[in-house]
Amino acid sequence: MARVLVGVKRVIDYAVKIRVKPDKTGVLTEGVKHSMNPFDEIAVEEAAQDVLRTALAMGVDKGIHVEVSGSDYETLQPIHVSKILAKIAQNEKADLVIVGKQAIDDDSNQTAQMTAAVLDWPQATYASKIEKGDKGITVLREVDGGLETIQCKLPAVVSADLRLNEPRYATLPNIMKAKKKPIQKLTPKDLGVDVTPRIQIVSVEDPPTRQAGVILPDVDALVGKLKEGGHI
Amino acid sequence: MSQRIRVTELYKTLLHLGKDWPKGYDFFRKRLHGAFMKNKDEKDPEKIEKMIAHGQYIIKELETLYMLKKYRTLKRRYYKDQ
Numbered sequence: 001m002a003r004v005l006v007g008v009k010r011v012i013d014y015a016v017k018i019r020v021k022p023d024k025t026g027v028l029t030e031g032v033k034h035s036m037n038p039f040d041e042i043a044v045e046e047a048a049q050d051v052l053r054t055a056l057a058m059g060v061d062k063g064i065h066v067e068v069s070g071s072d073y074e075t076l077q078p079i080h081v082s083k084i085l086a087k088i089a090q091n092e093k094a095d096l097v098i099v100g101k102q103a104i105d106d107d108s109n110q111t112a113q114m115t116a117a118v119l120d121w122p123q124a125t126y127a128s129k130i131e132k133g134d135k136g137i138t139v140l141r142e143v144d145g146g147l148e149t150i151q152c153k154l155p156a157v158v159s160a161d162l163r164l165n166e167p168r169y170a171t172l173p174n175i176m177k178a179k180k181k182p183i184q185k186l187t188p189k190d191l192g193v194d195v196t197p198r199i200q201i202v203s204v205e206d207p208p209t210r211q212a213g214v215i216l217p218d219v220d221a222l223v224g225k226l227k228e229g230g231h232i
Numbered sequence: 233m234s235q236r237i238r239v240t241e242l243y244k245t246l247l248h249l250g251k252d253w254p255k256g257y258d259f260f261r262k263r264l265h266g267a268f269m270k271n272k273d274e275k276d277p278e279k280i281e282k283m284i285a286h287g288q289y290i291i292k293e294l295e296t297l298y299m300l301k302k303y304r305t306l307k308r309r310y311y312k313d314q
Contacts (some may be wrong), residue, residue: 014302014305014306015254015301015305038302038306039306104306104309162303162307162310162311166299166303169249169298169299171245171248172244172245172248173245175248
């Protein structure tokens, strides 16, 4: 039975309007709806399907919650997360690590790549199809201007792209059942990972708002305005 | 399982789905409550059966709606040129 480790991040819900903190150090998170990073949902679905296909188990069997304190969380970077994931992958003897290609809050898109580097495992990023073979896995990747098919040996690190699958909705009975499944709590310290920040956030700003347009009386006025602006 | 239990389960499942409703949970809960209360005096088991089936259909529709909404939002945000 293949052991699959899936990385999951808690992010501000995709439907929430993001607001920047007045002091520009980050975005407001208090009292804001959070949910699972959509790309990680795709990763979970892929892992679940893999296990289902082999008819060995249903869904995810075990959870590991890596607790990071508030102040550390604000400066937590993919380098730290990948070290944590790598350590867990080794401890749990995982054959495959699947994560979402990026989180919708910081859009770093680095965790899978760095995890593979830390473990010195092959990586298959932006997966849109995964097939298991005798020698390993065949992955169809979404690359600039098309698709690329690669083969890699196991163990490996895979990052899920949007079209890999359609994640199922977590139903109420399944959520109740999942409450009985074990969740192990760990801290970065337990895993021997140093989470001292490597970067400093200088400023977080709202995207520029669109400027209001003007209504001109006739074509001559328009031509005049365009000349004024140096467009013609 | 008795019809009564199935109806309460249907209601709970729909309430759970309502938490993700775009116009808010309260909006959804009021409508849902109204829809169930409207048929509270129904006694015919066959008609109740049909209503439960309709409820199950709504569940599937909601799940599909949420999935599509999320997929489209991501597609718009990250895959602009396609």
